[in-house]
Amino acid sequence: MRIGHGYDVHRLVPGRKLILGGVDIPHHLGLLGHSDADVVTHALMDALLGAAALGDIGVHFPDQDPAYAGASSLSLLGRVVELLRQAGWQVGNIDLTILAQQPKLRPHIPQMRQNYARVMGLPVDCISVKATTEEGLGFTGREQGIAAHGVVLLQPLGPGAGPG
Numbered sequence: 021m022r023i024g025h026g027y028d029v030h031r032l033v034p035g036r037k038l039i040l041g042g043v044d045i046p047h048h049l050g051l052l053g054h055s056d057a058d059v060v061t062h063a064l065m066d067a068l069l070g071a072a073a074l075g076d077i078g079v080h081f082p083d084q085d086p087a088y089a090g091a092s093s094l095s096l097l098g099r100v101v102e103l104l105r106q107a108g109w110q111v112g113n114i115d116l117t118i119l120a121q122q123p124k125l126r127p128h129i130p131q132m133r134q135n136y137a138r139v140m141g142l143p144v145d146c147i148s149v150k151a152t153t154e155e156g157l158g159f160t161g162r163e164q165g166i167a168a169h170g171v172v173l174l175q176p177l178g179p180g181a182g183p184g
């Protein structure tokens with residue numbers, strides 16, 4: 021097996037959507053970025069690429085490339101899973117942690133898990149999404165940004181686990 025870790029931060033600003041785990045979450049601030057700035061999906065993709073030693077999302081989806089302006093991070097995640105499959109890896113499980121002071125994320129976590137299950141072709145019980153505050157401390161506590169960590173396990177594709 022292979023383990024991977026990813027970490028990402030995006031700044032909170034007015035006039036942007038707040039997309040986390042592919043869920044459009046009502047909030048007066050959103051995350052700034054070239055794509056949809058889905059910080060937790062970015063941490064997940066970096067964990068997946070890291071586990072396979074395939075670089076990071078900046079290598080595969082450069083933010084200077086206009087092709088990725090406003091890109092759906094969930095669709096990029098689907099491409100990362102395909103890259104892993106081509107390299108002979110399948111995802112075992114994922115564990116994600118979002119660090120945000122506001123808004124309350126718990127009501128949105130079931131939909132995030134469903135989104136990842138659909139895009140990654142995994143059972144929901146292999147997908148963990150957690151959220152925590154940092155008790156008002158630091159940049160997440162001051163609501164200047166949202167951070168996320170991702171940890172994943174990859175397994176070699178088994179015999180018979182061919183394309184498809």
Ligand code: MG
Nearest residue numbers: 028029059062
């Ligand atoms: Mg990012």
